[in-house]
Amino acid sequence: MSNESPQIISLKGFLTFQILHELTKAKLCGDELADIIGSKKGSKLTPGTIYPALKFLRKKKLVKHKKIGRKKIYTITEKGTKECEIVRKNFLKIFKTVLKTSKK
Amino acid sequence: MSNESPQIISLKGFLTFQILHELTKAKLCGDELADIIGSKKGSKLTPGTIYPALKFLRKKKLVKHKKIGRKKIYTITEKGTKECEIVRKNFLKIFKTVLKTSKK
DNA sequence: TCCAATATATAGTGTATACAATATATATAT
């Protein structure tokens, strides 16, 4: 009866890095980030996931926002851009071989 | 003044995936895995990190081992191989764009 | 004006890392 555990190993992690990465490409509000990042993993991120992460990034001054209507449009700061580059470098160092292993 | 806070965003995560990935390339004992995975992030994984992770993978029958002297040589199982391929596919879906952004 | 939809936010919980400290077993060198 559907003992279909979809996947044993979870891919939970690196959310703040993903947010910063998306903000290097576009200005987005929380809800849009929840859509974009969620679509890559199969389901939209819930408010309880995205907003605490944005709060953390704001506190660390890696992102800032401007209120437009009821939305808060987020932008990456200069500090955030630097941070994102450093983290990306470390990320690649760790996962380089995982990525190269291209399945035919 | 070295305000060199090394990195604000952590890259904690995906350890079991990393272990499985390494075991698709070679048979290794726990200590060797701690070395290899640790070297990619800058410091060797401690016993308190690597052994619980191996215990989890054993319980899930994604890896098996053979005792050789004081070492336990780990091998990925068929189930583990399948799992690793699924997880890799999802991993790439999530982080594809991160990786493409190659810094010159 | 007031209601529904949108967007944001917090509280509480659980899991997976990750560390230090400690313990135990085995192998190797002397």
Place this chain on the structure above:
DNA sequence: ATATATATATTGTATACACTATATATTGGA
């Protein structure tokens, strides 16, 4: 044979994510 180094393992603590559930604020339309 015994001391030292190696390898495995557990305990306790801490943190980052991510979820569900609930709450708040704001906007735009009826």
